[in-house]
Amino acid sequence: MSRINGFVGRRNFIKLAGIGSVAVGASATGSIIWQGEKAIAQQPSKPEPKPQIVDPQEALKTLMDGNKRFIEDKRMNPNQSKLRLQEISAGQYPFAAILGCGDSRVPAEIVFDQGFGDLFIVRVAGNIVSPEGIGSLEFATAVLGAPLIVVLGHTKCGAVSAAVKGDPLPGRIGAFVEEIKPAVEMVRNKPGNLEDNSVISNVQYQVKRLEESSTILRGLIKEKKLKIAGGRYEIATGKVTLVA
Secondary structure (H helix, E strand, C coil), rough: CCCCCCCCCHHHHHHHHCCCHHHHHHHHHHHHHHHHHHHHHHHCCCCCCCCCCHHHHHHHHHHHHHHHHEEEECCCCCCCCCCHHHCCCCCCCCEEEECCCCCCCCCCCCCCCCCCCCCCEECHHHHCCCHHHHHHHHHHHCCCCEEEEEEEEECCCHHHHHHHHCCCCCCCCHHHHHHHHHHHCCCCCCCHHHHHHHHHHHHHHHHHHHHHHHHHEEEEEEECCEEEEEECCCCCCCCCCEEC
């Protein structure tokens, strides 16, 4: 499987990432990917799921339509059968990737009324951009073919609240809070509730960081194969509002 939905696919991913500058890591990754493909090839053949949505705007509309069903209590619960499990055991074609907060109140598949194999989820407190998160999203888009990334923040976010307060924090909690503070400062003098404004500002800030931190993602955006959007999830109502 060298190309998915017009994307680079597993075997060409290392070349796209720049094998010369990361020879050791690329070699290890290539070995893992090759062994994975070899193992799949040795298994009894199963019908592979067909590639899903390849247009970024269509993918975004599908997500927002799913959220509308969710808040109206008209969920369809798609792709959640045992048959679906068998289908995706042969491969995955998520139509969107979500960079979301680790908050237990924001499960993306439920919020957007999706099922197995539909969404590639990366979750970390404060929905911040990290090197590991960037790599995961590069894989979701350049290899698996997802045409959309949504950075999903939410109201009453503890990480954002901590960044607003600015108090010293124990352990490594302060590490991700520090990544939110620049977004807080951008709206500190803005009218309205500072915490609510900071939630939106943080989504917009992380979208910009994501766009600027990856040559792979920038390339896909330039080729119009990828869109990065930002959303704010309202804990009390379940509604997602696009803010970037």
